[in-house]
Amino acid sequence: xxxxxLGAPALGDPGPLEDVVxxxxxxxxxxxxxxxxxxxxxxxxxxxxxxxxxxDSSYDRGAxxxxxxxxxxxxxxxxxxxxxxxxxxxxxxxxxxHLGYGSIGVAGLIPPDATLYFDVVMxxxxxxxxxxxxxxxxxxxxxxxxxxNSDFVxxxxxxxxLDGTPFDSSYSKGSTYDTYVGTGWLIKGMDQxxxxxxxxxxxxxxxxxxxxxxxxxYGTVIPPQASLVFSVLLVDFHxxxxxxxxxxxxxxxxxxxxxxxxDFVxxxxxxxxMDGTLFDSSYSRxxxxxxxxxxxxxxxGMDQxxxxVCMGEHRRVIIPPHLAYGENGAGDKIPGSAVLVFDVHxxxxxxxxxxxxxxxxxxxxxxxxxxRNQDFVxxxxxxxxxxxxRLFSSHDYEKPQEVTLGANKVIEGLNSGLLDMCAGERRVxxxxxHLGxxESGARGVPGSAVLRFEVELISMEEGVPEGYLFxxxxxxxxxxxxxxxLNKDGxxxxxxxxxxxxxxxxxxxxxxxxxxxxxxxxxxxxxNQDRNQDGKITPDELKLKSDEDQEKIHEEL
Numbered sequence: 001x002x003x004x005x006l007g008a009p010a011l012g013d014p015g016p017l018e019d020v021v022x023x024x025x026x027x028x029x030x031x032x033x034x035x036x037x038x039x040x041x042x043x044x045x046x047x048x049x050x051x052x053x054x055x056d057s058s059y060d061r062g063a064x065x066x067x068x069x070x071x072x073x074x075x076x077x078x079x080x081x082x083x084x085x086x087x088x089x090x091x092x093x094x095x096x097x098h099l100g101y102g103s104i105g106v107a108g109l110i111p112p113d114a115t116l117y118f119d120v121v122m123x124x125x126x127x128x129x130x131x132x133x134x135x136x137x138x139x140x141x142x143x144x145x146x147x148x149n150s151d152f153v154x155x156x157x158x159x160x161x162l163d164g165t166p167f168d169s170s171y172s173k174g175s176t177y178d179t180y181v182g183t184g185w186l187i188k189g190m191d192q193x194x195x196x197x198x199x200x201x202x203x204x205x206x207x208x209x210x211x212x213x214x215x216x217x218y219g220t221v222i223p224p225q226a227s228l229v230f231s232v233l234l235v236d237f238h239x240x241x242x243x244x245x246x247x248x249x250x251x252x253x254x255x256x257x258x259x260x261x262x263d264f265v266x267x268x269x270x271x272x273x274m275d276g277t278l279f280d281s282s283y284s285r286x287x288x289x290x291x292x293x294x295x296x297x298x299x300x301g302m303d304q305x306x307x308x309v310c311m312g313e314h315r316r317v318i319i320p321p322h323l324a325y326g327e328n329g330a331g332d333k334i335p336g337s338a339v340l341v342f343d344v345h346x347x348x349x350x351x352x353x354x355x356x357x358x359x360x361x362x363x364x365x366x367x368x369x370x371x372r373n374q375d376f377v378x379x380x381x382x383x384x385x386x387x388x389x390r391l392f393s394s395h396d397y398e399k400p401q402e403v404t405l406g407a408n409k410v411i412e413g414l415n416s417g418l419l420d421m422c423a424g425e426r427r428v429x430x431x432x433x434h435l436g437x438x439e440s441g442a443r444g445v446p447g448s449a450v451l452r453f454e455v456e457l458i459s460m461e462e463g464v465p466e467g468y469l470f471x472x473x474x475x476x477x478x479x480x481x482x483x484x485x486l487n488k489d490g491x492x493x494x495x496x497x498x499x500x501x502x503x504x505x506x507x508x509x510x511x512x513x514x515x516x517x518x519x520x521x522x523x524x525x526x527x528n529q530d531r532n533q534d535g536k537i538t539p540d541e542l543k544l545k546s547d548e549d550q551e552k553i554h555e556e557l
Contacts, residue, residue: 187228
């Protein structure tokens with residue numbers, strides 16, 4: 001069109017132009033809006049004569065031209081030539097004299113009856129009736145809460161002019177922009193544009209100048225009367241009045257007890273920011289986090305968030321920064337003013353004052369004889385953590401477990417749980433760590449773990465008082481040494497001693513300390529009496545020991 005208008009000498013002069021000639025030599029693929037009469041526009045241009053001589057240029061002045069189109073504030077040809085332009089569109093305009101500066105011209109700059117040639121690029125279009133333009137680019141499936149006035153927000157953004165020229169970006173600074181919404185800390189358009197956003201949401205916000213930096217612009221990067229385009233990702237937000245927010249993801253059907261202040265809790269967790277960025281995990285260390293709750297050992301939000309949990313519960317704890325690490329954050333993984341999200345799985349908890357919990361699953365009828373300390377018992381057991389993790393089982397061996405109760409051969413909690421049982425009785429025992437393996441744990445048992453035992457008492461043998469290896473059922477023989485000296489040679493070797501004791505047990509006159517190996521018990525008895533360890537007992541060495549509990553009917557060799 002331009003070449004046609006300019007023509008060539010051979011074709012002759014087509015004559016004077018009646019109207020402005022427009023050559024739209026670049027039209028963007030996307031044109032959301034065209035300049036209309038009354039719109040405020042911002043553009044760059046070069047102005048030349050027909051011979052190419054420049055008479056004016058906004059580029060040379062280093063500033064765009066801003067004004068209202070179609071209301072007579074521009075020369076008529078420019079007013080007409082700019083209408084219908086899109087942002088980033090480029091046009092060649094040929095303005096005849098009667099639509100430019102006419103027969104008068106501009107003294108010293110534009111001669112009379114000059115045809116003007118303009119090369120124009122449109123940079124911005126807005127209207128005083130414009131509103132904020134918000135486009136949601138992506139939004140999380142779950143959105144329990146949206147931004148309101150007075151909330152504190154953390155977001156990333158890219159800021160451009162309407163023609164795509166970048167002027168600022170939080171990404172280039174390597175940190176989010178953090179501020180309050182609706183309190184005047186932001187330009188009005190951003191204050192409005194952030195309202196209603198979800199954490200993790202992405203928006204495009206187009207802000208007209210009167211809701212941005214207006215006539216003054218901002219420094220050298222934002223011109224006067226510039227529309228701004230922000231691409232925003234909301235990382236997280238909170239309100240200073242927020243408390244801890246809980247989501248009960250999975251609660252066991254049976255919850256006999258809930259954690260309270262002073263309880264010691266073992267739990268696994270994944271800790272993330274609101275945008276899903278993982279900052280810590282107990283699973284990665286393959287070890288639970290163990291602590292008291294309600295005593296200030298952990299951040300206040302977690303202290304509150306673990307109150308009332310059940311064993312085995314899965315819970316999400318969302319903690320505002322004033323109940324977490326505050327404005328300073330923690331290390332290089334938790335930014336200042338960050339909302340934290342903990343997905344918690346409670347393995348177990350206990351209180352240092354807890355006793356052993358005993359649940360009787362089955363008790364035989366006619367149960368008259370029950371276990372006591374010093375009794376010798378045989379039992380089967382399955383041992384696990386409260387989350388069901390199997391630790392040990394007597395069923396893995398050929399025969400039941402054997403132990404003398406009260407002899408410090410098993411953990412205190414299991415010993416207590418085996419007392420007052422009948423043969424054939426089955427129980428479930430919950431043993432707190434201070435009655436189990438304590439803070440250090442044991443091979444295969446984590447530190448501070450609550451243990452669950454399923455026990456079945458197979459058999460029991462009545463024991464003897466603590467410190468005794470043999471007791472008489474009645475009074476001992478008056479001439480004990482003479483009866484024990486079977487061959488009457490004045491000394492008692494080990495074989496005579498063993499034969500005598502076995503005879504007393506067989507005749508029901510006394511009983512040995514229960515054991516899986518009676519020979520060992522008798523050998524221990526002989527060593528106790530053979531005081532000079534010469535392999536025989538003399539009359540001077542054989543002595544009776546009075547029971548320390550003053551039970552006169554019990555005497556031991």
